[in-house]
Amino acid sequence: MANEDRYLPSWMTENQVIKEPKEFVHFEGQIKQCIYPNILASYAEEILTKIESSKIYEVVYGFDMEWPVTYDRKSKKTALIQICTDHNTCYLFHVYHIINLPSIFVKLINHPRVRWSGVFIKNDFSKLARDFDIDVTGALNGIIDLGTYTNKVLDFDLSTRWSMANLVQHLLKKYINKDSNVRISSWENTDLDQNQCMYAATDAFKMTSRLVKLLKLGQMSYDSCLKMQIHLSESLKTTAIDKCGYLLIVEHNPVYTVGIRQKDYNSLLEDNLIKLGAEFKRTNRGGLITFHGPGQLIAYPILNLKQFNPSIRWYVSNLETTIKNLCNETYGLTATTTSDTGVWIGNHKICAIGVRCSRYITTHGLALNCNTDLSWFKHIVPCGLHGKGVTSLSAIFDKDISVNDVLPYFLQHFCKSFSCDIVNTEIDKLA
Numbered sequence: 001m002a003n004e005d006r007y008l009p010s011w012m013t014e015n016q017v018i019k020e021p022k023e024f025v026h027f028e029g030q031i032k033q034c035i036y037p038n039i040l041a042s043y044a045e046e047i048l049t050k051i052e053s054s055k056i057y058e059v060v061y062g063f064d065m066e067w068p069v070t071y072d073r074k075s076k077k078t079a080l081i082q083i084c085t086d087h088n089t090c091y092l093f094h095v096y097h098i099i100n101l102p103s104i105f106v107k108l109i110n111h112p113r114v115r116w117s118g119v120f121i122k123n124d125f126s127k128l129a130r131d132f133d134i135d136v137t138g139a140l141n142g143i144i145d146l147g148t149y150t151n152k153v154l155d156f157d158l159s160t161r162w163s164m165a166n167l168v169q170h171l172l173k174k175y176i177n178k179d180s181n182v183r184i185s186s187w188e189n190t191d192l193d194q195n196q197c198m199y200a201a202t203d204a205f206k207m208t209s210r211l212v213k214l215l216k217l218g219q220m221s222y223d224s225c226l227k228m229q230i231h232l233s234e235s236l237k238t239t240a241i242d243k244c245g246y247l248l249i250v251e252h253n254p255v256y257t258v259g260i261r262q263k264d265y266n267s268l269l270e271d272n273l274i275k276l277g278a279e280f281k282r283t284n285r286g287g288l289i290t291f292h293g294p295g296q297l298i299a300y301p302i303l304n305l306k307q308f309n310p311s312i313r314w315y316v317s318n319l320e321t322t323i324k325n326l327c328n329e330t331y332g333l334t335a336t337t338t339s340d341t342g343v344w345i346g347n348h349k350i351c352a353i354g355v356r357c358s359r360y361i362t363t364h365g366l367a368l369n370c371n372t373d374l375s376w377f378k379h380i381v382p383c384g385l386h387g388k389g390v391t392s393l394s395a396i397f398d399k400d401i402s403v404n405d406v407l408p409y410f411l412q413h414f415c416k417s418f419s420c421d422i423v424n425t426e427i428d429k430l431a
Contacts, residue, residue, distance in 0.1 A: 006397050008331070025174045027201040029088040035190040040093050041102035048104070050085060051113050055309055060144065061085050062204040063116040065124045066187040067096075078131045079187035082204035087419050090201040096188040101132050110138025117144040118204070119164040153211050153243055154423060164206055171423050176206065210244045210307060210420035214411070215427060217250040219294065222257065222281050225250050232302045233361045244420060245303035245361075251403060252292040254278035254376060259287040259354055273379060285364035287341065287354030289380050295372035295392070297403045297410060300365040301418075305357065308418060312357045316341060319366050322410070322417040323351045326368075330409045331393065340385055343368075348391035349382065368410070370394060370403050 034040050051059055062084035068076040079096035095101065108114070109125070118124070122143055129136045147162035150171065165176045182199045185192075192200070217225065225248065232246050256273045258265050258281075270280045278291070292298060305315060323343040327335035327350065335343050335350065343351040351368045369392035377390045393401040411422055 006333075008397055008399065008401075023174045024177050025168055025172070025202060025206055026177070026198060027084070027090055027205040029086075029090060029201075029205075031090050031092060031197050031201045033092045033094065033192070033197070035094040035097070037098055037100075037102050040095070040098070041104050043091055043093070044102065044105040044108045047083065047085060047091070048108055048111070051111060054113075055311060055314075056306070058113055058115050059085075060115045060117050060210070062090075062206070063118050063121050063124070064200075064204040065121075065128065066185075066200060066203070067127075068186060068188050069184045076188070078128055080200055081128070082200050084201065084204040087205075087416055090204055092192075092197065092200055094190045095132075097190070101134060106134050109136060112138060112142070114139075115142045115144050117146055117149075119146050119162060119167065121145070149242075150211065154213075154425075168206055171211070172421060176202070210418070212244050212301075212303070212418075212420045212422050213246045213425040214422045215246060215248050215425055216407075217248055217427075219251045219253065222252050222255045222279060222292065225252070225300070226283075229300055229302060229363045233358070233363050236302065236304050236361050237359055242307060243304065244307045245301065246425075247414070247422060248300040248302065248365075249407065250298050250300070251294050251296060252298060254291070254293040255281055256289060256291055256380065257281045257283050257285075257354075258289045259283060259285045265289060276376075276379060278376065283354075283364070285354040285356045287352070290352045290354070290367065290382055291376045291380065292367055293372060293376055295370050295394075295403065297368040297370050297406055298365065299368075299410070299414070301362055301414075303362045303418075305360040305362065308420075310360050312355070315357070315362060316353060316355060318417045319353050319355075320351075322413045323366065323368055325417070326406075326409055326413045329413075331397075333396065340388075345391055345396065347387075348389040349385075350391050350393070350396075352382070368393075368406065370406050371400050 032043060034043055064082045065078050066080040067078050077096055079094070081093040081095055082090060083093070084090040116139060122140060122145070125136045125139045128134070146167060150156065150162065150167060151158050151160055165178065168174055168176055177199065182195050185196050228248065236243060236245055254277060256278055273280050305311070309315070320337045320343055324335045324337060327333040327343065327345070333345055335345055337343060341353050342349050351366055353366045354364050356363045369390065371394040372392050374390055374392060374395065382388070382390055393406065415422055
């Protein structure tokens with residue numbers, strides 16, 4: 001790479017002397033509000049267009065409602081309906097002053113391809129039906145109660161009852177802001193302040209229904225990890241529960257791997273690489289030859305793409321986006337993607353990607369160079385690309401940046417790219 005001084009953001013280098021405060025869940029996307037029936041109808045049509053254009057048959061949207069608090073045990077009319085379609089967009093529908101909900105909105109909430117996620121939102125839909133004299137049968141049939149879903153997917157006691165606050169704290173190790181000054185608001189007012197809008201949007205957003213189990217495997221041989229990938233991928237193919245999958249994080253002992261295009265790699269090359277002290281493995285992933293070893297953040301997402309988007313092109317693009325955003329937003333780099341799969345800093349690859357997909361279940365994944373010994377790459381043409389180099393975060397910043405340093409940021413960007421939540425899981429609790 002060109003001789004260029006690069007420096008880590010100051011917040012990564014300054015000594016932390018103050019104890020980290022509680023981390024609260026908050027919605028970071030666009031909030032769209034409407035107070036008039038015609039705008040409500042327009043937004044409902046906008047959401048319906050998203051549904052109809054989605055490659056996934058069943059889409060999952062977050063749902064919640066707010067209404068004015070009373071102290072006589074009588075519930076006032078629904079004031080606000082919140083619908084979160086993804087990490088990027090949340091709609092706030094002010095309905096307190098609307099007499100009749102537009103028919104297109106009623107069509108939306110009863111759409112057969114929509115699953116509404118939340119905690120105890122069955123009661124919300126029943127209240128909505130009473131307040132506006134509408135049929136919500138379709139909505140009630142499409143509810144995903146996040147408490148029940150969590151118990152099934154994570155193999156908890158099925159009788160466990162969750163509040164949303166407890167669910168978020170237990171699974172995500174985060175908190176929900178329950179500021180009573182905001183929570184007990186005059187929700188019938190259409191002029192909501194910024195805190196009210198954020199509270200309302202976060203109430204619908206809080207958690208997606210996509211829970212991905214995270215397994216931190218430490219340093220493990222390639223063969224052992226591959227066996228685990230195969231076991232988990234086969235379990236996803238046969239499970240009757242809508243499990244989204246797993247994310248394996250691992251560092252390998254030194255190993256060279258080649259993908260399905262193996263004819264260019266003969267036994268002589270294999271013997272020479274083994275003599276260097278590395279293993280040599282022929283695999284069924286895409287891509288050509290690369291190296292894996294200590295100092296690489298290796299991520300193997302074992303995902304059911306039917307729960308995300310049944311497109312391998314979409315999947316690879318999202319992996320690239322995860323790493324590109326990690327490099328650019330966290331480390332202030334200018335990472336790019338090209339027609340050659342992977343993520344690049346200039347003419348040097350910082351992350352290799354090679355995947356396999358069978359019956360919509362993914363295996364293999366990506367390798368991000370953190371503080372990898374780059375000399376291992378000198379003995380091969382990485383990914384079969386002549387005239388290209390490799391680099392690492394440590395090489396770029398001339399500072400040791402370990403896998404453990406990078407992992408928290410990687411997980412944040414992975415969750416954002418794939419609109420999922422990650423739950424730490426022990427190996428002995430796999431199901």
